[in-house]
Amino acid sequence: MNTRITACAALVALTAALTACSSTDDGSSEQAATAKPTPSATQSGLTDEQKAQAREAAGLPPTPQAADWKAYIKTLDAIDPDIVHGKEDKAVSRGIDTCSTYKRYPDDSAQQVKVTRMRFTSPTHPEGRDAPTAQKILAAAHKHICPTY
Known part of the structure; x- marks a missing residue:
C-alpha cells in the first residue's frame, strides 16, 4: 500500500x-x-x-490488448451481464484495479474477495457482489488482464 x-x-x-x-x-x-x-x-x-x-x-497492469479486453468482457457477461451493464471501460478499469489487489494482498484470498465484492457495484447491486461472484471476477481479471500477477 x-x-x-x-x-x-x-x-x-x-x-x-x-x-x-x-x-x-x-x-x-x-x-x-x-x-x-x-x-x-x-x-x-x-x-x-x-x-x-x-x-x-502502483501495482497496476497496462490496459489489456483488444483480444484480452473482449475476452474479459465476455467472461464477465457470462458470469452476470449486470457486472458490465453496458459500461465496458468501467468494467476494465475495475479489473485493472482488481489486479492491484493481487499485489497488495498476494497471500490473502479472503481480502482479495472482500475488495472485489465492494469494487464491482452496479445499479442493481449497489452493495456489491456476493463472494462466489467476486471469486469468478477475480479469476477473470487474473486470466485476461494480469496473468503474471
Missing part, C-alpha cells in the same frame, strides 16, 4: 511541477497557450513511459 501511495504522490508532484512550468513570470498563460506539446507527451504532461512507470509502481 505504501508503494501505491508513494507512486500516486510522485505522480501528483510531477504533474504539479509540469503545470507550474507552463506559466510565464507575469502570471499570464499566453506562452502556455502557444506552446506545443511534444509528440510523446500526453494531455496530463506525462509521457506514455512515465505513465507506465507510475502504473507499475
